[in-house]
Amino acid sequence: MCTVCGCGTGSVEGHSHSHDGDHAHSHDHAHGHPHHHHDHDHSDIHFGHGPAGTEVPGMSQARLIEIETDILSENDRYAAENRGFLKGRGVLALNLVSSPGSGKTTLLVETIKALGDQPVAVIEGDQQTANDADRIRATGAPAVQVNTGKGCHLDGHMVGHAMEHLNLGAGSVLFIENVGNLVCPAAFDLGEDAKVAILSVTEGEDKPLKYPDMFTAARLAILNKTDLAPHCDIDLDTYEDNLRRVNPSIEVLRVSAKTGEGMDAWLAWLAAELAAKTGRQAAE
Amino acid sequence: MHEMSLCEGIRSVLETQAATHKLDRITRVRLEIGQFAGVEKPALEFAWSVVMRGSHAEGSTLEMIDLPGRAMCFDCAQEVEIEDRLSPCPNCGSGKLMPTGGDEMRIKDLEAI
Numbered sequence: 203m204c205t206v207c208g209c210g211t212g213s214v215e216g217h218s219h220s221h222d223g224d225h226a227h228s229h230d231h232a233h234g235h236p237h238h239h240h241d242h243d244h245s246d247i248h249f250g251h252g253p254a255g256t257e258v259p260g261m262s263q264a265r266l267i268e269i270e271t272d273i274l275s276e277n278d279r280y281a282a283e284n285r286g287f288l289k290g291r292g293v294l295a296l297n298l299v300s301s302p303g304s305g306k307t308t309l310l311v312e313t314i315k316a317l318g319d320q321p322v323a324v325i326e327g328d329q330q331t332a333n334d335a336d337r338i339r340a341t342g343a344p345a346v347q348v349n350t351g352k353g354c355h356l357d358g359h360m361v362g363h364a365m366e367h368l369n370l371g372a373g374s375v376l377f378i379e380n381v382g383n384l385v386c387p388a389a390f391d392l393g394e395d396a397k398v399a400i401l402s403v404t405e406g407e408d409k410p411l412k413y414p415d416m417f418t419a420a421r422l423a424i425l426n427k428t429d430l431a432p433h434c435d436i437d438l439d440t441y442e443d444n445l446r447r448v449n450p451s452i453e454v455l456r457v458s459a460k461t462g463e464g465m466d467a468w469l470a471w472l473a474a475e476l477a478a479k480t481g482r483q484a485a486e
Numbered sequence: 487m488h489e490m491s492l493c494e495g496i497r498s499v500l501e502t503q504a505a506t507h508k509l510d511r512i513t514r515v516r517l518e519i520g521q522f523a524g525v526e527k528p529a530l531e532f533a534w535s536v537v538m539r540g541s542h543a544e545g546s547t548l549e550m551i552d553l554p555g556r557a558m559c560f561d562c563a564q565e566v567e568i569e570d571r572l573s574p575c576p577n578c579g580s581g582k583l584m585p586t587g588g589d590e591m592r593i594k595d596l597e598a599i
Binding site: 268354355446447448450468 | 488493495496498499502503507509523524553560571572574581582583584586589590591592593594595596597598599
């Protein structure tokens with residue numbers, strides 16, 4: 203069983219944390235506390251007078267503590283730190299999400315080549331291997347590979363550490379290539395400006411309907427490998443309709459990283475986002 | 487999706503609460519889970535007992551409260567409750583809906599001694 207997702211069947215291996223070495227976590231706690239004793243007066247019935255000061259059906263008055271905390275608050279805290287850091291430097295950060303094999307890395311390699319002098323840095327997330335970071339570094343752009351091990355997504359903490367290894371200058375673009383997975387990365391904010399979903403035409407027009415969470419979270423969808431559309435009975439208009447069905451405000455670009463079709467529109471989108479980000483920074 | 491790591495996040499929040507409020511033991515925890523949160527409740531329950539072991543919430547009861555999915559209809563401009571992300575608008579039948587709520591994953595409260 204995947205110890206992070208809880209998906210699949212098999213043995214449970216317990217859980218472990220892997221950090222960059224500068225954190226030490228210990229989950230052991232000493233127990234053996236004195237217990238509180240209460241004196242009760244049973245002649246009257248009062249509600250809301252317990253230690254909690256409130257009454258919730260089904261819950262005893264032992265001690266009720268309202269928390270109202272998002273479960274992902276810890277991740278969101280790291281993401282907010284990342285966002286502050288990126289804003290301070292005027293860096294545009296895009297979280298690239300997709301299924302495995304949609305052509306993210308090829309699109310990135312071609313994008314970096316086309317951007318020329320524009321400073322770019324890449325964080326590559328995969329379960330294993332440094333293959334993708336090696337492909338990016340071959341273009342001359344700095345890249346950090348984050349291997350999540352058993353993990354199915356990048357989180358704010360991992361990205362914060364990865365950013366420490368990149369010399370992010372003002373006006374640069376940071377591409378965060380998430381783990382190929384259309385489920386979990388939707389929920390984890392990394393501090394990015396936008397999620398960009400990349401789909402390849404071979405995945406089928408109903409992909410957005412099958413994984414709506416991700417396409418709801420994304421601002422832009424890139425329909426990649428359009429050169430293959432004539433070979434695989436795909437109707438690109440239906441593909442776009444399905445994307446807009448799950449997210450009426452999503453922007454869609456049709457691109458072939460291989461032939462270069464549609465790359466101009468993608469580069470124009472990037473330039474506009476970067477100008478907006480650095481313009482905002484200059485205005486403040 | 488990632489119920490084990492969600493549980494680890496909850497555990498860390500609970501341990502902080504236990505330290506802040508000087509709790510001996512957390513006996514019950516209530517979560518609010520939105521319809522679109524992508525949380526598989528049986529998987530979360532399964533992960534709960536494993537992850538809480540050795541914490542102040544070891545052996546605690548987990549309760550999950552469902553929150554409905556909500557969306558804004560682009561055609562009739564109403565905020566409506568929907569069953570799933572692809573449901574049409576219950577008012578006008580439009581399919582152009584933008585989810586506005588239902589992705590909550592919140593720890594509501596806890597009971598402790």
